[in-house]
Amino acid sequence: MNDHQQDTQISHRSDSNCHHRLDTDRALSTPITHTLSLGITTVLVVGLLIAANGYLADQKQYASDTVIESVGTELATELETVGRLARNSQQASLQSSQPRDIVSNAYSVELRSPGECTLGMAANACLVVEITRTGENTVREFAVQNRSDVRLSIDRVDQSTFGVSATKTTGVTTDAAVVPVEQDLRVGVGADVGRSGGQNITNLQQEAPIIENFTISPGFPTSNETVTFSANTTDPDGTVVNHTWYIDGTPHPNEGNTFTTTSPLPPGEHNVTLKVTDNDGLTASKRPRGENVTTSGLTGTIVDSGSGSSGDYVELELTNHWPKDVVLGGLNVDAGSGYDYIHYIEGSVDGDEDCRFFGCSPDTPDPEIKIDYTDDGSWNHPQELNGADPATLTDGERYITITSTDMIDRSDTATVRIRGLRGGGDPADTTFRVEYWVTIEGEDVAVSTIVNGGS
Structure with a gap:
């Protein structure tokens, strides 16, 4: 073999080896690239999922808040x-x-x-x-x-x-x-x-019960009689289930809308209150006339009456049960359609029209009111009403102011005589309201006692 053939063989072998190495390198690069691509994609997807989950969590928290x-x-x-x-x-x-x-x-x-x-x-x-x-x-x-x-x-x-x-x-x-x-x-x-x-x-306002027409009988109670209190009670949105009457703070429950004291109230002022409760538990309270009830300690009765040539007369006996003295203030005569004037003249004739307008002989007037403060038969206070002229009753009624300031001592009795009642009336049909003054808790208070003609 010559040198040229040897060089050719060596060159050919060398080229074959070279091509073999290049083919092997290309075969290894493909799986590496694929693996890298998958890895990157996975990282990206995981990142996106994490970001999305965080975003969703934030949105859920925001919605919740x-x-x-x-x-x-x-x-x-x-x-x-x-x-x-x-x-x-x-x-x-x-x-x-x-x-x-x-x-x-x-x-x-x-x-x-x-x-x-x-x-x-x-x-x-x-x-x-x-x-x-x-x-x-x-x-x-x-x-x-x-x-x-x-x-x-x-x-x-x-x-x-x-x-x-x-x-x-x-x-x-x-x-x-x-x-x-x-x-x-x-x-x-x-x-x-x-x-x-x-x-x-619903039920923005459950309505409380209502108390109306609070009455007292007798209207001017005295210390020798029981007293009846009464009222109309209603409930706009239910029923009244309980009535409790308070007398000076002492309760008397379940007595209904009418209550009568078991014994007379002592003289003086008394706090009488009615409290009612409805089925909703709401309550209402009320006092008669919005004030205390005063029981009169001055009792009265008609002890004598009659008629004469100078008109009819009536004698009232007043007994003071207060633990203190009282002073008479006035006397209201209510004869209804009976008497129409008061005029007393000694020797005059009842029913004589001349006496009504001009007086009768003798012309000297005599007192129409006489008061015995000591209950010994002597008239301590005579009072002439209108001189020589008659004292007219308007619609059968006249208020007479007592001018005497004498007192009725405690436990004492006084007698008041009214005479010269004219016009054909009857003492039995006449009501007398005696007004007097008494000191209660340092103040002078006007109190009234009713004396009926039939008493």
Whole structure:
């Protein structure tokens, strides 16, 4: 073999080896590239999934916070609303429609006192909304402003309805401007008004019972007789279930709308109050004429009456049962359609028209009123009514002011004679109201005693 052939073989072998190495390199690069591509893609996908999950979690948390804010704000507002309504109407309640859950998580609400609120809010109470979820619960507090005399409460009626109510704890407030209401009310905050749904407010004002026509019999009671008190009682939205009469603070329950004392009331002022309760537990109280009842300690009776040439006469005997002296103030004569004037002249003739208008002979008038303060038969105080002229009764009635300032001592009896009653009346059909003054708790008080002609 020559040198040229040897070089050719060497060259050919070398080229074959070279081509063999290049083919092997290309075969190894394809799986490496594919693996790298898969790895990069996986990393990208995982990154996208992580980012998406984070985004979804953020969106879910945002949605949850938004719904909590809406529910808590609305319910807190409604609690404040019924609290304000209860101040004038004693009791108020409403039902509120809310979501069944918050972002597929169950939730609860609770009303807590300021001491139980963890945020230290400057409020009278706080509404706590809590979402129950796996891992960690979400709790939010909402301030509720309320007065100390109103008790608030909230209950879950069903999965999507809450009952909110308020009750005033210090009695009934009467307000003519408050009208009982039962209607549908939509309550919401901002754009959520439409979502809030209908809420039914009921019993905004349960009406208290009413006491009317409070009467006393006799109208001017004395210390020697029992007294009957009576009143008409009704309840606009229910029934009256209890009547309690208080006499100077002593209760007499379940006596009905009429009560008669078992014994006479002693002389003096007495606080008589009727308290009624209805089936809602609301009450009303009233006193007759809005004041105390005064029992007269001066009793009177007609001890003598008759007729004569100068008209009819009547003698009243007045006994003082007060532990103090009294002063007569006046005498009201009510003869109805009987007597029409009082005029006494010694020797005159009853029914003589000339006596009525001009007087009769003798012209010197005699007193129509005589009073014996010592009950010894001597008339201590004579009183002429109208000089020589008759004292006319208007519609059968006339008030006579007693000018004497003498006293009827305690436990003493005085006699009052009225004479010269003219016009064809009858003492048995005449009523005399004796007015006198007595000192009660440092003040002079006018008290009246009725003496009927038939007594």
